[in-house]
Amino acid sequence: MAIKFDTRYPSIDDLRAKAQTKIPRFAFEYLDGGCNEDVNLIRNTSELREVQLKPNYLRAHTGSSLKTKLFGVEYDAPFGIAPVGLQGLMWPNSPEILAKAAFEHNIPFILSTVTTTSIERASELTEGKAWFQLYHPAEDRLRDDIINRAAAAECPVLVILCDVPTFGFRPRDIRNGLAMPPKMSVKNILQILGKPHWAMQTLKYGQPNFANLKPYMPKGLDLKQLGKFMDQTFSGRLNEEKIKPIRDMWKGKLVLKGVASEYDTEEAIRLGLDGIIVSNHGGRQLDAGESTIKPLTTLAEKYGDKIEVMMDSGVRSGPDVARAMASGAKFTFMGRSFMYGVSALGKKGGNHTISLLKTELQQVMEQLNCATTSNFGDHLIK
Numbered sequence: 253m254a255i256k257f258d259t260r261y262p263s264i265d266d267l268r269a270k271a272q273t274k275i276p277r278f279a280f281e282y283l284d285g286g287c288n289e290d291v292n293l294i295r296n297t298s299e300l301r302e303v304q305l306k307p308n309y310l311r312a313h314t315g316s317s318l319k320t321k322l323f324g325v326e327y328d329a330p331f332g333i334a335p336v337g338l339q340g341l342m343w344p345n346s347p348e349i350l351a352k353a354a355f356e357h358n359i360p361f362i363l364s365t366v367t368t369t370s371i372e373r374a375s376e377l378t379e380g381k382a383w384f385q386l387y388h389p390a391e392d393r394l395r396d397d398i399i400n401r402a403a404a405a406e407c408p409v410l411v412i413l414c415d416v417p418t419f420g421f422r423p424r425d426i427r428n429g430l431a432m433p434p435k436m437s438v439k440n441i442l443q444i445l446g447k448p449h450w451a452m453q454t455l456k457y458g459q460p461n462f463a464n465l466k467p468y469m470p471k472g473l474d475l476k477q478l479g480k481f482m483d484q485t486f487s488g489r490l491n492e493e494k495i496k497p498i499r500d501m502w503k504g505k506l507v508l509k510g511v512a513s514e515y516d517t518e519e520a521i522r523l524g525l526d527g528i529i530v531s532n533h534g535g536r537q538l539d540a541g542e543s544t545i546k547p548l549t550t551l552a553e554k555y556g557d558k559i560e561v562m563m564d565s566g567v568r569s570g571p572d573v574a575r576a577m578a579s580g581a582k583f584t585f586m587g588r589s590f591m592y593g594v595s596a597l598g599k600k601g602g603n604h605t606i607s608l609l610k611t612e613l614q615q616v617m618e619q620l621n622c623a624t625t626s627n628f629g630d631h632l633i634k
């Protein structure tokens with residue numbers, strides 16, 4: 253097994269622990285938390301880990317390849333980087349670090365509308381391979397402008413979101429002043445002073461800002477006005493009326509993220525979407541919801557031949573990717589795993605985390621005697 257990562261951090265848990273020492277508490281809690289009592293956050297990983305796989309040791313081994321085709325593109329692994337908002341708050345310049353690492357490793361990187369790097373910059377760093385996740389703008393003019401920018405930047409895939417009809421109820425963020433409208437307290441400033449490396453990097457790269465939205469924002473908004481601007485600019489609840497014009501406009505692949513039910517999957521198919529990401533936003537929206545592995549199994553079996561079924565939420569290791577793929581996912585995504593990596597290790601974090609996950613997944617495939625990523629299902633213990 254060729255080890256191509258920093259051997260001090262051989263698991264996502266190690267990266268999480270390191271990240272906690274490197275970044276201010278309010279930023280760590282924003283990244284790490286779920287919503288309400290964190291029930292769904294914890295279930296995502298624990299129920300995924302109930303999936304068990306069976307090896308075939310004596311069958312002839314012809315090699316195991318991580319390469320996976322999705323939407324006509326061959327990626328080097330069956331996992332990608334999920335869209336995360338405000339990434340520069342957790343580690344300065346982190347969306348650029350992750351976009352570059354994803355490009356070098358030939359895996360997908362999805363840029364969030366509300367992160368701290370622009371579509372144009374992400375596209376430049378990935379030679380037009382970055383995907384873009386659109387938070388639904390309230391005004392058609394703004395929607396069209398952002399979609400046109402994503403098309404001009406040659407984004408191959410547009411991801412729209414159905415699981416944010418409301419802001420998740422996140423007690424830590426409310427306590428830390430990161431709910432809408434956000435506010436910076438003396439407590440937060442003291443937390444920043446306790447993390448000098450983070451503070452220096454923030455000085456170097458400047459205060460994180462909503463790079464995609466800058467052209468539309470009035471100059472010099474204070475934090476309270478920013479909250480109001482975000483509230484007025486986006487209307488989270490998606491429906492047929494909002495999806496149809498996007499499908500008409502967008503010539504690339506269109507994916508619906510946040511799907512957890514048969515109803516929403518059937519709507520996605522009817523409205524001509526190309527894929528769904530079965531996701532509960534990493535347990536950040538509906539604490540009383542199911543872990544994603546549960547609907548994944550049903551949705552992949554029932555609709556997998558009509559639409560590409562992908563999955564995220566709770567994936568923290570190579571074996572977890574294998575479990576999700578064996579349960580029917582065509583591809584997987586991770587949010588926190590990569591953000592822990594980059595918050596822990598700065599500019600080396602993207603490369604480290606992808607290398608670690610690739611190494612783990614390769615080992616699982618060889619151990620199972622699984623030749624390709626579309627064969628994981630043969631190893632599922634039902």
Ligand SMILES: Cc1cc2nc3c(=O)[nH]c(=O)nc-3n(C[C@H](O)[C@H](O)[C@H](O)COP(=O)(O)O)c2cc1C
Pocket residue numbers: 282283284296334335336337338364365366367385413509531532533534535536564565566567585586587588589
């Ligand atoms: C801090 C944070 C911010 C997020 N921001 C966004 C976002 O802006 N857009 C989006 O589609 N999903 C967002 N997500 C959800 C992720 O795309 C993804 O669904 C989730 O992280 C998957 O769960 P995991 O963190 O357990 O891998 C965010 C998740 C986290 C942890």
